[in-house]
Structure formats: structure tokens, C-alpha cells
Amino acid sequence: MKQAIMNKVTESGIITINLEEYLPKEEMEIFDIKEFLFMSLVLKEKDFRTSLQQTDWQQYENKNIAVTCSADAIIPLWAYMLVASYLQPFANEIVFGNKDELEKALVLKSIATINANDFSDKRVVIKGCGNAEIHESAYLEITKKLRPVVKSIMYGEPCSTVPIYKKK
Numbered sequence: 001m002k003q004a005i006m007n008k009v010t011e012s013g014i015i016t017i018n019l020e021e022y023l024p025k026e027e028m029e030i031f032d033i034k035e036f037l038f039m040s041l042v043l044k045e046k047d048f049r050t051s052l053q054q055t056d057w058q059q060y061e062n063k064n065i066a067v068t069c070s071a072d073a074i075i076p077l078w079a080y081m082l083v084a085s086y087l088q089p090f091a092n093e094i095v096f097g098n099k100d101e102l103e104k105a106l107v108l109k110s111i112a113t114i115n116a117n118d119f120s121d122k123r124v125v126i127k128g129c130g131n132a133e134i135h136e137s138a139y140l141e142i143t144k145k146l147r148p149v150v151k152s153i154m155y156g157e158p159c160s161t162v163p164i165y166k167k168k
Contacts, residue, residue, distance in 0.1 A: 014158050015119065017142065018127040019134045022110040026092055027063045028102055033079060034071040041073050052082060057090050064093040066102035104135045111141045120149045126164075128156045 036051045038044045067083055069075050080096060087094050095105045126142055139155075146153055147165050154161035 014123045014125055014154075016125045016127055016158055018130065019107070019111075019138050019142065020127075020130045020132045022107050022138065023132055023134075024064055024103060024106040024110075028099055028106075029060065029063050029065055030099060031060070031065050031067045031083060031087065033067070033069040033075055033083065034073070037069075037071060037073055040071050043073065043075060043079055048079065049082070052086055055086065057086050060087055060090045063091055064095075064102055064106060065091045066095050066097050066099055068096070068098055100135075104137055107135065107138045108141055111138060111145060114142075114145055116145050116149045119146055121151045121167075123152045123154070124150050125154045125156065125158050125161055128162075 033043075034040050036043075036048055038047060065087055067080060067087070084094050093102070093106060093109070095102045097105075124146055126139060143153060143164065150165070150167070152166045153164040155164055156162050
């Protein structure tokens with residue numbers, strides 16, 4: 001008599017969270033203040049303001065924007081504020097930094113929307129291997145978010161996990 005093959009992982013009730021699902025799907029772009037500087041080095045307030053006023057800000061519609069200055073120039077803080085005031089009506093998200101920092105901020109924002117109570121008293125595996133690189137901060141944040149409510153947190157794959165936390 002043949003015995004049915006059972007998938008113990010499926011029957012265990014373990015919930016797998018793949019952090020790749022929290023990566024941004026919208027377009028990401030860099031806004032480099034360097035392009036608005038005199039000789040790519042000096043911020044002249046009047047010229048800077050004029051250049052920003054003449055910029056087609058609709059090109060940033062529904063995009064996530066990282067604001068930076070790739071030149072070795074001293075940029076007054078108000079300049080970043082001015083750029084943000086122009087970008088804000090169009091962009092989805094605006095972050096200071098490079099594309100990696102933008103992606104990190106977007107992933108953390110996405111994790112923040114998780115309703116931890118959906119995982120109350122559940123056994124959770126945070127998927128470890130995947131096709132995309134996930135910043136370490138995402139693993140830290142998902143652990144902080146879920147630890148107060150879950151039965152256990154593991155890292156890896158349901159068939160081979162590293163224990164992280166177990167409620168006593």
C-alpha cells in the first residue's frame with residue numbers, strides 16, 4: 001500500500017515573508033543639484049532659483065527621487081528644502097542620498113505598513129535567499145515589527161531555518 005507524500009512545511013503553518021515583495025516597484029531617479037551650480041561648484045542663489053523655476057517638474061511625476069549633490073561643493077541646507085518644495089507635488093517619495101539610500105527608505109516605509117497583528121501567535125520565516133539584494137536594515141525592521149506578536153521568527157527557508165526568536 002502506497003503512503004501519500006506529505007509536505008510537512010505546508011502543514012506546519014509557517015508563514016514565509018519574502019522581503020523582495022517590499023522592494024519599490026515605482027521608478028527611482030536621482031536629482032543632482034550639481035547640474036544647477038555655477039561651473040558645477042558654486043551655488044549662486046539667484047541663478048539657482050531661476051534654474052529651478054525653469055525646470056519641468058512633471059518629469060518627476062509618480063517617481064521616487066533621491067536628492068544629492070555629486071560635486072564637492074558646499075550646499076546650503078535651504079537649497080535642499082527648495083528642491084523638495086518643487087519636487088513634492090509630483091514625486092511619490094523624496095529622500096536625501098543616492099539610489100541605494102532611496103531604495104532602503106522605500107523598503108522601510110513599506111515594512112512600516114505591515115499590520116503586525118496579522119501575524120499574532122504565528123510562526124514566521126523571513127526568507128533569506130532571493131534574486132534581489134535586501135538591505136540589512138529591512139531584516140532589522142521586520143524583526144522589530146513582528147517580535148512583540150509572533151510565536152517565533154526564523155530566517156532562511158521553511159525547510160532549513162535559523163532560529164531568531166521564540167516566545168516563551
